[in-house]
Amino acid sequence: MTRQGEIPPTAGLPMVWHDWSPTKKELCSNLGELFDLPPLILECSGTASLIVALQTLANMPRNEGRRDVIIPAYNCPLVVLAIAHCNLTVKLCDTAKNSFDFDFDCLDKLIDEKTLAVIPAHIGGQLADVEQCVQMAHKKGAYVIEDGAQALGSAAGKTGDIAFFSLAVGKGLTLYEGGLLTSSNDEIRLALKETHQKIVKPRFFFELKRISELLGYSIAYRPRLLSLAYGVPRRKELAAGNIEEAVGDVFDDDIPIHLVSCFRMKRGANAASRLKPFLEDIKKQAQRRIDKLEKIPSITVVKGIDDEKAIWPFIMVLFKTGEARDKALETLWPSPYGVTRLFVHALPDYSYLEPHFNMHFSTPNACDFAARMLTISNSPWLDDDTFDKIVTTIARSV
Numbered sequence: 001m002t003r004q005g006e007i008p009p010t011a012g013l014p015m016v017w018h019d020w021s022p023t024k025k026e027l028c029s030n031l032g033e034l035f036d037l038p039p040l041i042l043e044c045s046g047t048a049s050l051i052v053a054l055q056t057l058a059n060m061p062r063n064e065g066r067r068d069v070i071i072p073a074y075n076c077p078l079v080v081l082a083i084a085h086c087n088l089t090v091k092l093c094d095t096a097k098n099s100f101d102f103d104f105d106c107l108d109k110l111i112d113e114k115t116l117a118v119i120p121a122h123i124g125g126q127l128a129d130v131e132q133c134v135q136m137a138h139k140k141g142a143y144v145i146e147d148g149a150q151a152l153g154s155a156a157g158k159t160g161d162i163a164f165f166s167l168a169v170g171k172g173l174t175l176y177e178g179g180l181l182t183s184s185n186d187e188i189r190l191a192l193k194e195t196h197q198k199i200v201k202p203r204f205f206f207e208l209k210r211i212s213e214l215l216g217y218s219i220a221y222r223p224r225l226l227s228l229a230y231g232v233p234r235r236k237e238l239a240a241g242n243i244e245e246a247v248g249d250v251f252d253d254d255i256p257i258h259l260v261s262c263f264r265m266k267r268g269a270n271a272a273s274r275l276k277p278f279l280e281d282i283k284k285q286a287q288r289r290i291d292k293l294e295k296i297p298s299i300t301v302v303k304g305i306d307d308e309k310a311i312w313p314f315i316m317v318l319f320k321t322g323e324a325r326d327k328a329l330e331t332l333w334p335s336p337y338g339v340t341r342l343f344v345h346a347l348p349d350y351s352y353l354e355p356h357f358n359m360h361f362s363t364p365n366a367c368d369f370a371a372r373m374l375t376i377s378n379s380p381w382l383d384d385d386t387f388d389k390i391v392t393t394i395a396r397s398v
Contacts, residue, residue, distance in 0.1 A: 005223030006231040007338030007386070010170040010313040011282045011379045013275055015218035015267070025269035031173075031180065034276055037157050039189065041181040041196055042265060044210075046149040046166030048200070048257045049179035050082040050119075053145050053162045056188070056195040057116055058086060066116040066142070070107065072128075073346045073366035074100050075121055077353055078251055079147065084356040085255055088116065092347055092361040095369055098300065098318060101128045103365060108136060115142040120160070122151035124342065124375070125311035126304030130159040152180070153279045155309035161188060167268065169217060172313060173275045175268045176214040178260055203258035211264055223381050227336065235334050244344050250352070279311050282378050286312035289378070292391050293317060298324065298398040302373065314375040316342065319398065322371040328397035329374060337386055338377025346370045 028040035043049040057063055069083045073092040083090050091110055094103045100123040111118065118137045120128035133144045148156035149166035152173065157163035165171075167178030181196075183189040220229045237246035244250050290301050293315070302316035319325040332339035346366035347353060376382075376390055 006226035006336040007223065007377050007382045008170060008221070008226055008230065008379050009338050009340045009375065009377050011172070011278075011377065012170045012221060012313075013173050013271060013278050014221055015214075015271060016274075017218075019218070019267050019270040021270065023266050023270050025266070025272070027265045027269040027272060028180070030269055030272045031152070031275075032182075034272065035153055035157075037163075038182045038184045041192060042260050043164075043179035043181055043196070043200065044256060044258050044260050045177045046164055046168065046171075046179040047078045047082050047255050049164035049166075049181040050079065050145070050147070051085055051255065051257065052181055052192060052195050052199065053164060054083065054086040054088060054117065055199065056191045057143055057145075057162075058088060059195070060191065063116055066114055068112075068114045069116055070110050070118045071147075071347075072100065072102050072119075072121055073348060073361065073363035074123070074343065074369050075147075075347055076149065076343065077249060077347065077350055078255075079119065079121075080347060080353050080356050081251060081253055081255060084253070089358060090356055091115075092357070092363055092366075094361075094363040095366045097365050098302075098369065099365075100124075100126070100302065100316075100369065101304070102133065104129075104132055104136070107133070111136055111140045111142060113140060115140055117143045117145050119145045119147050121147040121149075122154060122156045122304065124302070124316050125151045125154050125313050126302065126316070127151070127155060127306050127310055129305050130156075134159060134161075150313060151311060153275060154311045155306065157182060158184065161185060162192070169221075170313070172279065172311070173268060173271055174214075174217065175260065175264050176210055176217050178264075178268065200257055200259055203256070206256060206258055207261045207264070211261065214264060214267060231336055238334055243341075244350070247341055247344050249344050249350070282380060283312050285380065286315060286378050289376075289387055290315065292387075293394070296391070296395045296398060299394065312378045314338075314342075314378050316373055316375050317394065318369070319372045319374075324398045325372050325374055328394050331393050332374070332390060337390055338379060338382055339390060340375055341370075342373065342375050343370060
């Protein structure tokens with residue numbers, strides 16, 4: 001496939017006009033059957049899904065006095081904002097060396113009788129070690145919420161007490177914004193539904209905005225138009241030195257929570273039938289491309305505990321030094337090739353998040369990971385010739 005225009009940073013599932021046709025399909029039941037998940041609840045975002053999950057746990061009488069939520073320090077800033085929205089306390093745990101997953105020695109020291117939940121994150125579709133989290137959390141009476149925001153279609157969502165996924169732009173299947181929430185525990189799942197009914201209300205004009213944004217996505221999410229919608233604004237922010245804005249790491253505390261319309265849900269239900277073969281195709285592409293990357297000395301492709309059960313919206317590449325990573329980015333970041341940084345910093349280094357931390361957290365491994373990692377899009381629009389240019393640039397930088 002010949003590259004034309006801008007490559008998106010992730011392998012989102014493009015919409016087709018058939019997705020806008022009437023259907024009797026149901027999104028949640030279809031996805032549950034496709035990926036063998038417990039019954040799913042549709043929310044307006046992954047962040048809203050997490051808020052419903054946290055409020056559900058916090059309101060259980062058995063959890064009185066438990067206000068701490070432990071998350072890995074390499075993570076999306078929205079996770080911090082969701083915890084703060086629920087008036088809970090953020091506890092940051094360092095990651096293992098060269099990894100997005102928890103440093104389990106650090107986690108063991110943090111979990112105590114005040115811990116409400118531990119939230120392992122399946123970053124980039126790669127699987128975190130949820131089983132170990134469950135063993136450690138349950139010993140202290142805490143819960144495990146799987147953050148599968150970037151991992152719908154992987155093996156995520158079947159081990160923790162609760163799991164959520166994102167249907168935002170670039171997350172595979174999208175409603176422009178959306179989320180999915182589930183639990184394999186019937187009692188917890190019923191409590192999640194009750195919380196959803198209490199706090200998630202219709203917002204007609206906001207939903208109308210989301211429908212128009214989804215229509216815009218269906219038009220603009222193609223290489224010829226992405227330069228206008230994504231490439232030009234990103235390069236403008238990079239040129240101005242606004243790297244957090246260029247990556248899209250800046251969020252405010254106002255988190256929308258509202259019902260997703262049946263109309264928008266049906267668009268996702270139509271698209272869902274294409275998701276599994278799409279994920280299988282990009283997994284094969286990732287495997288071929290990882291083989292090329294692994295021939296470069298001094299870099300590592302970041303994987304979770306089971307890359308066979310992972311999905312590959314993008315490929316995470318970890319350099320030996322931050323200087324080598326930055327040298328590669330000098331050429332690749334402003335390019336239209338779909339190379340970027342996932343999160344600019346570890347969570348303690350976002351100045352706008354500081355008010356949400358009640359103490360200083362030492363997370364050297366997470367900070368080091370953020371400073372040495374870049375991502376390469378695994379979009380099918382990134383052709384082999386262009387990928388080879390990326391590989392050559394990386395090889396010259398190390």
